[in-house]
Amino acid sequence: MKNYKLNYLPKDILAGIIIAAVSIPISMGYAEVSGLPPVYGLYGSVLPILFFAMFTTSPQFIFGVDAAPAAIIGAAAAGLGLQAQSPEAMSFIPMTALFAGCWLLLFFLLKAGKMVDYISTPVMGGFISGIAVTIILMQIPKILGGGSGTGELPELIRAIIEAVHQINGASVLLGVCSLAVIVIARRLAPKFPMVIVVMAAGVLLTCFGHIDQYGVRLLSAVEPGPPKLMSRGRRSLCVHNFGQWIFRRQRAEDSWLLS
Helix, strand or coil: CCCCCHHHHHHHHHHHHHHHHHHHHHHHHHHHHHCCCHHHHHHHCCHHHHHHHHHCCCCCCCCCCCHHHHHHHHHHHHHCCCCCCCHHHHHHHHHHHHHHHHHHHHHHHCCHHHHHHHCCHHHHHHHHHHHHHHHHHHHHHHHCCCCCCCCCHHHHHHHHHHHHHCCCHHHHHHHHHHHHHHHHHHHHCCCCCHHHHHHHHHHHHHHHHCHHHHCCCCCCCCCCCCCCCCCHHHHHHHHHHHHHHHHHHHHHHHHHHHC
16 A cells, blocks of 8 residues: 555546455355355455455455355265254354364465475366366256255255256246356457346346246345354354264264275
8 A cells, every 4th residue: 555546546446346246246156155145245255355455465466255165165064964054054164164264374384385386287177177067066956946056966966956847937047148148248248347237137127027026036135234243152052063063074984984
């Protein structure tokens, strides 16, 4: 901020509005992928970025909600038998995020980032491609009119089959048209923010077209005000349950290896 010029401000404000318009809905979708209510994505796309902007020393570093951790955490919660958006999932996932942050801090202190240099490009490419395929499989049931798929590959395929049996034509039409418009716009006008136009059209259809009357599923209502902090008793319960879930997962893996 020391060398910041005021003539940058109008363009920076416009860029911030555009990025927020794109990132907030995407973050709410990632929250559903991880097994949390969409409102957690709203908070996660705003509050951490504000703190990062205040304390970071890098003007180029990119920070925000990411698809890969969301898919990994969602699969881990489903593997423990936790239903998406349940109280158990909302206790497990914050604890997972806390311990992941502790590990990252430890890796920073040990300067373990150099280990990334020994990971081959095919391994990283396969990991990223696997995450992308997992997210696509999770979203197919939503386009068909059902809920988001969760779990490993068999559970995701089962969710798609169940959604096919209860397919909703309006949801399919809306999803396919939105994807087609975005893909075509990226080829014909790659610099035009068509994603924002599609989201604005979706908001207008929801407000004035009442698409929910045709069976299109909408996001749950977002409670006004900031998120509520956990009480001390709730935090203690989260730690206790987290330990039990990890122990149960380890026993299941040991049983699978011995069988």
